[in-house]
Amino acid sequence: MTCFEWLKQTAADWYGLEVTGAVQVRDAWRLDTQAGPKSFKQVDASVEKVRFVAAAVQHIIDNGFSHTVPFIKASTGQYVLDLPEGVFYLTDWIPGREGDFSRLEDVLSATRVLAEFHKSSRGFVPPDDAKSKESWGELPAEWQNHLRSLEHYREIARGAPNDEFNSLYLHCCDKYLSRCTLAIKILAGCDYPALVDEARKQGGLCHRDYTYHNFIVDPKNKLYLIDFDYCTQEIRTYDIGRYARKVAKHFAWQLNPVKLALEVYDREAHLSSDEIIFILAFLHFPQRFWRIVSRHFVPANKGQDFLRQLRHELKTQQAEENFLQLLAGEISRGVLTRR
Numbered sequence: 001m002t003c004f005e006w007l008k009q010t011a012a013d014w015y016g017l018e019v020t021g022a023v024q025v026r027d028a029w030r031l032d033t034q035a036g037p038k039s040f041k042q043v044d045a046s047v048e049k050v051r052f053v054a055a056a057v058q059h060i061i062d063n064g065f066s067h068t069v070p071f072i073k074a075s076t077g078q079y080v081l082d083l084p085e086g087v088f089y090l091t092d093w094i095p096g097r098e099g100d101f102s103r104l105e106d107v108l109s110a111t112r113v114l115a116e117f118h119k120s121s122r123g124f125v126p127p128d129d130a131k132s133k134e135s136w137g138e139l140p141a142e143w144q145n146h147l148r149s150l151e152h153y154r155e156i157a158r159g160a161p162n163d164e165f166n167s168l169y170l171h172c173c174d175k176y177l178s179r180c181t182l183a184i185k186i187l188a189g190c191d192y193p194a195l196v197d198e199a200r201k202q203g204g205l206c207h208r209d210y211t212y213h214n215f216i217v218d219p220k221n222k223l224y225l226i227d228f229d230y231c232t233q234e235i236r237t238y239d240i241g242r243y244a245r246k247v248a249k250h251f252a253w254q255l256n257p258v259k260l261a262l263e264v265y266d267r268e269a270h271l272s273s274d275e276i277i278f279i280l281a282f283l284h285f286p287q288r289f290w291r292i293v294s295r296h297f298v299p300a301n302k303g304q305d306f307l308r309q310l311r312h313e314l315k316t317q318q319a320e321e322n323f324l325q326l327l328a329g330e331i332s333r334g335v336l337t338r339r
Helices: 003-015 047-062 104-120 139-159 164-188 192-202 236-250 255-268 273-284 287-296 306-315 317-332
Strands: 019-025 028-033 038-043 081-083 086-092 215-217 223-225
Touching (some): 003 019, 003 028, 003 081, 003 086, 038 047, 047 104, 104 236, 139 164, 139 287, 164 273, 164 287, 164 306, 192 273, 236 255, 236 273, 255 317, 273 317, 287 306, 306 317
Antiparallel strands (some): 019 028, 028 038, 215 223
16 A cells, blocks of 8 residues: 555545545655545554643633644544554645744734733643653753763873864864853742742643644745644743743844744733743753754764754854843843843
8 A cells, every 4th residue: 555545545535525635745654535635644653642642732722822733633533543554633734834933923922822822821720641742840950961971071082083073073062061051050040849839830831843734824924833742831931941942043143023022922822920930940051052963972873964964053152152141131121121
């Protein structure tokens, strides 16, 4: 049986759909059916974790979030298909273009949708048949572990052959270790435990993959958020920090687009001074640098081009540091901080 034949048979058996065409787009299939185009996606996760995602999406829709589409129930009455070939789910296909974080209009629209998503997620309680995905309060320990691992890799590099990766890493390592230490210090300056406690009480969600290709702008210029596969229960500033970093990278580490995005979010869903400080700490931590280095030193990853990734990361190092200094200055003057 060909892939198309399997897709056609599966859609007919489980959803009563007649598939006339199928095209793979990123990690999903667009299925042309008598009921309109559908998105059929396989997820590399347990069925219990995908049930969590399906319940989270339904929760925000029930709370008035109109910027996504619900999972479609199969003939079993379930939102998630657990088949021998894997775990799948079906939604309507949203026509339109991917978001573009180099366009300020898209950034500001995405910022408003992020605030709406976080507000709509309040009160979420995972169903009994779902595996809860949460990471409350883990960030300080996680950053300390990353810091220690970078120190460990420095010792490995010192004793390894002097190739270009090791040479570049040893040359810049101390500066990035200082950034790790500063991020941990900044984080200690906010009441992180209180942020976690408040978020747990509210039952909030984080998307955790809030990036341009998970937005679709439809022909009427409405923005839709898709792909909740990494969704988890976490403080909202985790999303905001990751999002702010992506916006900064797309605008070559200029301050104003990020500053404007944070101001827009604050108007939609007020940010406390502790949350602003958390975002500053999050932006200081060199997560991508740590990921490149840690993957390089794992033997199973040998052969991947981590040298190219490291070179690319170091090209923007100074611009990123200048951006962080400017942002810290704005916050210290109270421009972004609410007290």
